[in-house]
Amino acid sequence: MEAKVKISIITPSYNRGYIIDETAQSIFSQTHDNWEWVIVDDGSTDDSWEKLRTYAAKDNRVKVYQRDREPKGACTCRNIAVEKCTGDFVMFLDTDDVLASFCLEQRALAAVADPDADFIIFPMLLFKNKPDDTKLLWNIDKDEDDLNRILKGDAICQGTGTLWKRQSFIDIGMWQEGLKLWQDVELHIRSLLWPVKYKKRMDLEPDVFLRISDDSLSRVGYYSAPKMESRVQVFTDICSKMESLGIVSKYAQSLRVMGLDILLGTLKSGYYAGAKKTVALFEKVLIFNNAETKRMKRLIMLSQYKLYKFRSLYHPIWQKVADLAPYNGSTLSQVDWQKEVRL
Template sequence: MSKVSIIIPNFNRATYLKQAVSSVLKQTYVDWEVLIVDDGSSDDSKQTILDFKDNRIHWIERNGDLKGASVCRNIGVNEAQGSYIIFLDSDDMLAKHCLEQRVSILKLNPNLDFAVFKMQFFKEQPGDDLRIWNIDTREDVLQRFLNLDTVWQTTGPIWRKETLKTIGCFNPVLQCWQDIDIHIKALSFSLKYKIYYDMPADCWYRKDSENSISQSSTNSLVKLQSKRILLEWVKSNNILNSYSHLNMVIHILVSAINGYQYKFFFNLYNENKTKMPVKLRHSILKMALIKFSRSTKLKSIQSIYNRVKESLVSNNSTIGKYNA
């Protein structure tokens, strides 16, 4: 058998973490290890893990000044003993057939660098929400990620460990969009992969999780800077043509306005305005002015602001499109 290393970054998620690890213990495929990489928790996460008393479950504490999920995942990859890697967030879960389904696919397709599987939403218990993370739109996958339509979430793929090392794993300085970053990177490296839309969903994503980083506001300056780092990487590597990342630019501009980060907004706007159609430039500036006025309590233009915002920001999101 080929060992699968399941890497779980954790920060003060003892209750959810217990459920995540329990879902691994139920797997029909038994050659696995779990690496919980803790980011400095102050709750009883460590004792929760020790209580499992299973030598396949390992507790690792992050060292160094850099913190965050990306740092923890990279530590996990370096410590992993398995041939295959799956990333599992501490508040999500695996279906019992997950590992067996994924390993069988990679064994049957030795040419694949990674394979992607469907993920289903849940709120309290798996099965209480029938929506699937994403659907096949027949659009270019890389372009969808650049449009911020996240085709799959971090737990969606199973990777060959050497593949992850080739592309450099996660960018440790990013505080958000880590999944968009690594998947754009994987696609731009022209790795061989396949999305198995026709197979049963084999993992669950907890919707509206308490204290979820990925589902929290992304308008802070720290998170805006993370988004800009990714944008600059896309531009500098000429991933696609000059207009292919325009939705990403607009999203960051709108986020900066919503977070009252006007200096950040104007710097980014000035650098990218020549690539935008004139009407779009005027609309974005108008929205910035309206938002500024709104922030000074001129509530009479609230409805105008909302209409302008809706006309600029598409339905694309970091949750992507999904079936009901």
């Protein structure tokens, strides 16, 4: 039955010609052969496009395109690929990550076992040079609300860890184009608030290996103003949606954790307009009281005047704000896979 399940692997590509061969080989080595690999190049200036065309010439299941509309970015490329793909299901894979040989077979079997699920979550491992060199899980399942976990920065999965019904993914609005950061966070929170039906299969073996690299597009310039602006926008949209659903109070503590992390990030980046917007949102949705937001406004003022140079003055105030919503319960990239890694 699983042999009939066609999976479209969706990949955005930008200047990764030096590393994509390993990703390609992991796809060509799959034990489940009913797949297509749809790659959209984002205007690469290296030899990426030539390599992609070589893959397509080698195997007609590989479809390669160049981004033909704005905005530039991975999410636009992913959405174009989803629009062009023909699979029943879609999964997302970046150009530096690697599939276990049984990945598509395992995911196809899971899809057949849970036909009502809009998406299914699978375990993943992190790696540096070889897929089994760290044995660190992306994250683990817990007896805790998954939405709460995402808000606190303890997400059970990211984009590569899911298998979506293609039509369900289209129905929820696909990736939000234009975001510079938190694309996965936004997608999964929006999905859970939709709501969709999903299944967690964390009982299975890790089937994707996520590369830890300093030049990851999400790591480079993490505290830059454009990326902080995206985080502020995602948080604003989340609060607005939760207000409309009347569930802000239910998730207030988790919203405090996420919101405070964003506020401190805007101050680190010097994005003071974003800091002020974030505090105004706190006041609107009432997740912090007046005394707490007053303390935050003072910290913003001190930051604007560059008084962070005076550590004895600045640091105690920073710490008092940081202590308003402490959270140290994340298991993100903290737990080892205890069994032999199956490649």
